[in-house]
Amino acid sequence: MSGHSKWSTIKREKGAKDAKRGAVFTRIGNQIAIAARSGIDPTMNSALAMAIESAKQANMPAANIQRAIDRVADKNAAVLEELTYEAMGPGGVGIIIETATDNKNRTFPEVKSTLTKHGGHVADAGSVMFQFSRKGVIEVAETGEDALLTILDAGAEDAVEEDGDIIVYTDQKELAKVRQALIDAGLTVRSAELQYVPNSHVVVDNPEAAAKILKLLDLLDDIDDVVNIHTNADITAEI
Numbered sequence: 001m002s003g004h005s006k007w008s009t010i011k012r013e014k015g016a017k018d019a020k021r022g023a024v025f026t027r028i029g030n031q032i033a034i035a036a037r038s039g040i041d042p043t044m045n046s047a048l049a050m051a052i053e054s055a056k057q058a059n060m061p062a063a064n065i066q067r068a069i070d071r072v073a074d075k076n077a078a079v080l081e082e083l084t085y086e087a088m089g090p091g092g093v094g095i096i097i098e099t100a101t102d103n104k105n106r107t108f109p110e111v112k113s114t115l116t117k118h119g120g121h122v123a124d125a126g127s128v129m130f131q132f133s134r135k136g137v138i139e140v141a142e143t144g145e146d147a148l149l150t151i152l153d154a155g156a157e158d159a160v161e162e163d164g165d166i167i168v169y170t171d172q173k174e175l176a177k178v179r180q181a182l183i184d185a186g187l188t189v190r191s192a193e194l195q196y197v198p199n200s201h202v203v204v205d206n207p208e209a210a211a212k213i214l215k216l217l218d219l220l221d222d223i224d225d226v227v228n229i230h231t232n233a234d235i236t237a238e239i
Contacts, residue, residue: 046176078102136175
């Protein structure tokens with residue numbers, strides 16, 4: 001089931017660099033503000049709890065976190081919309097782009113232009129989405145058979161070791177429950193979020209094609225309103 005490949009590793013490293021320069025705070029703040037619509041108490045709102053946890057991992061100041069939550073009650077705050085775009089990239093790879101925006105007339109042209117300039121295009125609704133499943137994805141900073149057994153006992157659907165961690169897959173409705181069970185079991189949870197996980201992958205073993213795809217994904221990820229990017233590209237080429 002693994003939807004993690006070279007792009008996932010690059011995105012993780014890129015996220016760490018973005019966090020160091022504060023570039024990730026706006027993105028996480030938008031996620032917190034959207035999650036807080038379902039309740040401002042993180043003990044009662046698992047989506048908000050996970051968004052706050054992501055903020056803490058990025059060293060986002062507590063004041064910034066609170067301001068993002070307070071946007072729910074601020075009648076003067078811009079209204080955020082969650083918009084998801086489907087796209088095709090170079091070589092026919094599928095891309096799903098999740099955004100949070102206060103101006104879709106700004107966001108869509110920017111996404112479309114980035115795709116068009118770098119060998120991709122916006123796809124019709126549903127033409128890419130069917131290639132993915134919505135899953136909870138948890139990154140655990142452990143390896144080994146004991147950890148895997150603990151994870152499966154906690155209710156995970158699947159778990160695979162990757163790059164010194166274990167990537168855990170859950171039903172989307174069970175994400176918060178499994179995450180808490182892993183924490184209670186003493187495992188270190190690096191991240192927990194909903195993702196679009198590919199049902200199958202498009203193998204990219206050509207270095208030139210791989211470089212084009214990674215550049216496009218990187219540029220899409222740099223758009224301020226983009227929250228997350230998912231692809232079915234399995235990049236095996238050495239670049």
